[in-house]
Amino acid sequence: MSVVDLSKLAYPENNLRSFLDSVCETHELDYAAYAGMNPIAQSVHGVVNYPDAWQTRYVEQGFQTRDPVLTTAARSIAPVDWQRMRGDEAFKTVFREAHDFGIAEQGLTIPVRGPFGDVGLFSVTRNCSDDEWSKLKSKILGELQNAAVHLHDHVVHSHELTRVLSHPSLSSREVEILQWIAAGKTQQDVADILNISNRTVEVHLRSGRSKLGALTTSQAVGRAIGLGLVYPL
Amino acid sequence: MIIVVDGVNRDRYTRLLDEMFALRARVFGGRLGWEVDVRDGKEIDQFDHLDPAYVIGVNDAGRVVSCVRALQTTGPHMLSDVFSSILAGEPPLRSPTIWESTRFCVDTEALDRGKSRNSVGYATCELMAASLQYCKDSGITDIVTVIDPVMNRVLKRSDCAPYDYVGETVPMGKVPAMAALLDCTDERIEKIKAFAGIEGDMFVDEATAQALADPADAPAPAPIEVPQLVKEPVVTQSQLAEYCMDQVLDAHTAEELEAAQRLASALAQAGMIHAGH
Structure with a gap:
């Protein structure tokens, strides 16, 4: 398996980024992103492998607070396919811009719920037709669920206190x-x-x-x- | 036919949810005599506040006739929090690809006997097959489900026998409860559908989903609280330190004292309280 085992590496964010890269490579995806909240450490974590220009733009525009992909998926237990949000105005606003940076609107977000009320959101994108997307999705969804929880647990356990609490x-x-x-x-x-x-x-x-x-x-x-x-x- | 209502669309389906909670009250609080909390004729517990997914069966008139609830096993769920006696003190399963299903029930009063589309048997099988399909479509491979022996017999009779059980059968109020394992495979789904004569898509189409939604002139539901990823600290350092001190002083046994001290030193190491406390 070419997936990076996060727990073998020291914590710096660039290792999380190489994990995202390897998930993309293994599963024929363009980009991946993770955003998570640890209520015990009272901290927020984010890591993406989007182009830097889009990351900058995203934060400048404050999209992280109104990106419907994040706000919607946090209330779901199942992966949320972005096709479900195509009619949504806020979704259109974000993805009209994303398109200029080469980010496709074909994607999905997997919500992770942890034992402490911690929530993580793992998103992946792939520029392809609806048909290809649905085939790819059914093939990789189980693996993506595993990757999402692995990433989330690792980020949550990187905080000393959570690690002590969750033997x-x-x-x-x-x-x-x-x-x-x-x-x-x-x-x-x-x-x-x-x-x-x-x-x-x-x-x-x-x-x-x-x-x-x-x-x-x-x-x-x-x-x-x-x-x-x-x-x- | 089947509709999935979850935290994403629940504000549009308050009528369906109210009917579902009422059905659960009649089945679990009434007929089965489980120890559940029924208020205003509705059975709602703490897990209903965690945005679970409900797979709901409705009849041709649009009335709720069956329902089941799903939660991830990575976070809080019934086997980890309230059904732990089934596991005899053992920690529950935890996996990204296993979900827990609870509160499976059908409306035996609204449905009739026999094998028609309006029968108890058909509604039961449709809900089982559709919930397995919903899980499978979400990348889930197995379900752990909390049931009673009656439901266990229904599963076996419907060609959907659990492939195994975890823990033991223990009394839960007046009735025994147990945790069964079901695989979310095409094979199992097809067997159930063949048994009940279910053909075609079980899930509602877009038009039916809209027809089942609350009327547009219904009072607007409370605005959905947008989950805040960034939160202000809610506990101050001195409150935390005070809490640790209380834990140490209130310890009655050596283990409690040791646990309290371990927590304090973890908090100090994490820089959340000052080591001097």
Whole structure:
């Protein structure tokens, strides 16, 4: 996987930016942007890989306070396709300008809700026809959901206090499954050993990865060992 | 037919939402005898204030006949906050691609028996298939759903048996509750649709969605509060420091004392209080 694992890098914003770049590259997208709010740290984070000229223009115009993409998606649990907002006047205002900077109006925003009332908004764009867009979207949406939460959790946990409050709490099932994986068993092996379905193993692995802030199962195992949740074998 | 109402469009569908909360009051507060809070004939809980998504079934007359509620498992949801006894003290699943579904119900009084489009069976299957479809279209792969044994039997009978369960079946008020896992796959959706004879698009078209919206002359709903990404600090340093001091002084056990001290030192390290406190 070519996705940058954020937790392996030091915090500076340029690493967040390289994460956005790698998401774009992996999923055939033009641009990506993240905006998030951490009510515990009382801080706001934003990172984009849009052209610098558009970033400047966006902030100059104060679009971040009236961009309907952000205000709408924050109230949704599902990804919001920007096609839903094409009739909206505020949307037209922002995207008429964006167009001059080469930003397409084909895009979507994924809302992330965290445990502390923290909210993150992850947006991606791609200049293509409606048809191509809907095909691409159904192919990459699950991966984008994962990327959105990974990015959001990383930004939220970059604050010391949030990190202390959110020690990963794995269930005993999740730990048990990671322990078998650490012992070299495949997912199907684990399912057979525990007498549960492969899909149940998958669901617990996914949850374990998310709680440990890991993109892959091997990263999750490594981190679980580091935290003393799983014994190295 | 099915309509999705969420935080984005809920100001246009106050009638549908009121009917839905009333249906939930009759089903959960009345027929099933769950311990829920019913006020003015409506069942509304704390999670309804978190902008969940509702998948709502309406009949040809535009009346609400079924509903279910979805929340992300990355944030606050019922299994993490109020149904934790099902998990016997274990932390809940958390994943970007798993949503939680709760408050699934159908109106058994407005619907009849049999297999027609106006039957309990059809409405149940349509809501199940449509909610799975809505999740799948959002990039979601699995649902964890809090149900009672009656609903569990309905799922099994409708060719939609859960592929597994998490936690245990525990009494929740007068009835037992359990958490089941369902995959949001085409295979499962097609099986349910075939079982009930559902054909074509289950979701309302644009014209029907508009017809279901509140009339234009209805009293304007309260303006939607635009979420503020930038917020002023609401707690001062001295209030935080005072809070930490209270926690330390009020600690009754060694663990509580240690936890209070850990919090204070974390806050000090984060520069949110002065280390001297």
